[in-house]
Amino acid sequence: MASVLAAEIASQPExxxxxxxxxxxPTRRVVAGLPRFSYVLLAARGSSDHAGIYAxxxxxxxxxxxxxxxAPSLHTLYRKxxxxxxxxxxxxxxxxxxxxxxxxxxxxxxxxxxxxALTNDPDSPLARAADHVIELGADERSIAATxxxxxxxxxxxxxxxxxAGEERYLAELARLPEAMAETLGSAVGPAEVAAAELxxxxxxLTIARGIALGTAHEAALKLRELLRLPTQPFSAADFRHxxxxxxTEGLAxxxxxxxxxxxxxxxxxxxxxxxxxxxxxxxxDAPAVDAVARVRLPMAAVPEWLSPPVAVLPLQCxxxxxxxxxxxxxxxxxxxxxxxxRTR
Amino acid sequence: MASVLAAEIASQPExxxxxxxxxxxPTRRVVAGLPRFSYVLLAARGSSDHAGIYAxxxxxxxxxxxxxxxAPSLHTLYRKxxxxxxxxxxxxxxxxxxxxxxxxxxxxxxxxxxxxALTNDPDSPLARAADHVIELGADERSIAATxxxxxxxxxxxxxxxxxAGEERYLAELARLPEAMAETLGSAVGPAEVAAAELxxxxxxLTIARGIALGTAHEAALKLRELLRLPTQPFSAADFRHxxxxxxTEGLAxxxxxxxxxxxxxxxxxxxxxxxxxxxxxxxxDAPAVDAVARVRLPMAAVPEWLSPPVAVLPLQCxxxxxxxxxxxxxxxxxxxxxxxxRTR
Numbered sequence: 087m088a089s090v091l092a093a094e095i096a097s098q099p100e101x102x103x104x105x106x107x108x109x110x111x112p113t114r115r116v117v118a119g120l121p122r123f124s125y126v127l128l129a130a131r132g133s134s135d136h137a138g139i140y141a142x143x144x145x146x147x148x149x150x151x152x153x154x155x156x157a158p159s160l161h162t163l164y165r166k167x168x169x170x171x172x173x174x175x176x177x178x179x180x181x182x183x184x185x186x187x188x189x190x191x192x193x194x195x196x197x198x199x200x201x202x203a204l205t206n207d208p209d210s211p212l213a214r215a216a217d218h219v220i221e222l223g224a225d226e227r228s229i230a231a232t233x234x235x236x237x238x239x240x241x242x243x244x245x246x247x248x249x250a251g252e253e254r255y256l257a258e259l260a261r262l263p264e265a266m267a268e269t270l271g272s273a274v275g276p277a278e279v280a281a282a283e284l285x286x287x288x289x290x291l292t293i294a295r296g297i298a299l300g301t302a303h304e305a306a307l308k309l310r311e312l313l314r315l316p317t318q319p320f321s322a323a324d325f326r327h328x329x330x331x332x333x334t335e336g337l338a339x340x341x342x343x344x345x346x347x348x349x350x351x352x353x354x355x356x357x358x359x360x361x362x363x364x365x366x367x368x369x370x371d372a373p374a375v376d377a378v379a380r381v382r383l384p385m386a387a388v389p390e391w392l393s394p395p396v397a398v399l400p401l402q403c404x405x406x407x408x409x410x411x412x413x414x415x416x417x418x419x420x421x422x423x424x425x426x427x428r429t430r
Numbered sequence: 431m432a433s434v435l436a437a438e439i440a441s442q443p444e445x446x447x448x449x450x451x452x453x454x455x456p457t458r459r460v461v462a463g464l465p466r467f468s469y470v471l472l473a474a475r476g477s478s479d480h481a482g483i484y485a486x487x488x489x490x491x492x493x494x495x496x497x498x499x500x501a502p503s504l505h506t507l508y509r510k511x512x513x514x515x516x517x518x519x520x521x522x523x524x525x526x527x528x529x530x531x532x533x534x535x536x537x538x539x540x541x542x543x544x545x546x547a548l549t550n551d552p553d554s555p556l557a558r559a560a561d562h563v564i565e566l567g568a569d570e571r572s573i574a575a576t577x578x579x580x581x582x583x584x585x586x587x588x589x590x591x592x593x594a595g596e597e598r599y600l601a602e603l604a605r606l607p608e609a610m611a612e613t614l615g616s617a618v619g620p621a622e623v624a625a626a627e628l629x630x631x632x633x634x635l636t637i638a639r640g641i642a643l644g645t646a647h648e649a650a651l652k653l654r655e656l657l658r659l660p661t662q663p664f665s666a667a668d669f670r671h672x673x674x675x676x677x678t679e680g681l682a683x684x685x686x687x688x689x690x691x692x693x694x695x696x697x698x699x700x701x702x703x704x705x706x707x708x709x710x711x712x713x714x715d716a717p718a719v720d721a722v723a724r725v726r727l728p729m730a731a732v733p734e735w736l737s738p739p740v741a742v743l744p745l746q747c748x749x750x751x752x753x754x755x756x757x758x759x760x761x762x763x764x765x766x767x768x769x770x771x772r773t774r
Binding site (some may be wrong): 124126127132135142143146147148151152153154156157159160163164166167168169170171172175186199276288289295296299307310312314316318323324327329331332334338347348351387 | 468469471474475476481486487490491493494496497498500501503504507508510511512513514515516517530628632634639643651654655658660661662665666668669673675676678691692696762763
């Protein structure tokens, strides 16, 4: 565990606890002061986009708000601003530098619509363009985003909890660092077992449904950037729409299936995949999963709406263990020279 | 060319011409009669979801409307209806049977918000639930959607043209069947050349940007369902965010790069991929692409906003040629028993 990545992964419970300590009250004031809006327009790229998928579920479930994930190139490539009537615009960017995310938030100001930035850097162009900033405070030294991502998820969860307007959600959120520490304590061993099995896997599907869907996308991206492993994320629902044709003997799949409303559907898909000869690895708190998966990467049991920042931790452990098995340096992933990617 | 699929592919120019003949005037009346709305909430699954990606660009560009792609399981899995204030709700479903798409449109009615269905079946539950129906009239006999998809794209383009409120867009749309016929006339030969090369390809990336992005997603799905070929769709912008690590000597990639605002960025990515040893196949009207791609699958030159229903045709020809090379029956793709997929 000598890599920078390992240290960043281990620091997450503390980072999240500090984020909650510092940001719950300011965010409560921001939310109370927002003007009326009908929906959220969200601008993000890369891992931040996966936090956006989580936002789509949790802001819908807890706040009732539809979330439009902006196609940022509409703005930067085609120079055609959207009409932002009735929108709250939220930009998510670790560095706060992504020009396409910044330009969407600037457009909100131009049209007199409220905006919010979720970023590590309160002096960044994104933070300066937005009406309000939720400072993530997760300054990350590793190239692959870990605690930046879990802090983004926590900020998204916090906004959902505040929009729900029930204190019990905030109480559940306060227990998140503990659930994360418990998960990191139990995930490393099974991650090493799974990594040894997956040493020669030519590709891996990552599948989830509902609230966990963003985690399947993040898992696919993380394994791709750290391991150059061809991965494909799927919604379990969409997977049955055509892509089930990919199922062949020996196919490797990682299922993200925490307890909750999506669990039965994931179990049913797991059985179908298993019957078709797939080899299954699963991130779950439910012991019932042991009957369908070769290896279960355990996570602490948490309310389903809060599962993403916990479920991603065994994935991080798996990615790190696989990098070790394959002799790759997780601190120098090939082709990722810089944390800031400037998409025009 | 004896398969049902081949006949369906060939019939598309005629199907689209008939759709435009019958639906331009009724759709004009529907659009004129809609109450004020601030954004579109779109519900779709599978190929229809890729028409939704096109909608996100073309309704944004031509109408200025943000488009939220609904997470339908929010409704069916978590039983939590969204607040639809200021939304126009649009459901896209070939059969009109998808319960999650139907339930989103029913919710619009419950909340007194306007709704629109794009479906082949005017007697389907989706059509009955919606205020207005745009009948696609593309009754498809092949299991893999071809003309259903291009008709959905054309309906999306028609709505964009009407929202733009300029007759020149409708004039450009009227020339679409001709551009499709020209493309089908020239794509088969190069598709066969590309298919012969790709016979043993273990996987294929499909990459596009902006308006063409939905075509990359549709290409990935179509090759997956017809050929069981592992494919991954990428936005060129997101591909540089981490997934560039996938680039290895001999990697096969299909680039969708019609002339337009996204073209230069796609050329720049093509050069980087080529320098990294990737083997490139490209769908494009631009002869400049011949310098970077092993095979260019030609398409007719059309205004960029209208490129998706044209750009998908060489892909259909490639999928069919690859099925022939691999000895697969394109009319009986494995694992796709039924055209109606009932996602709960």
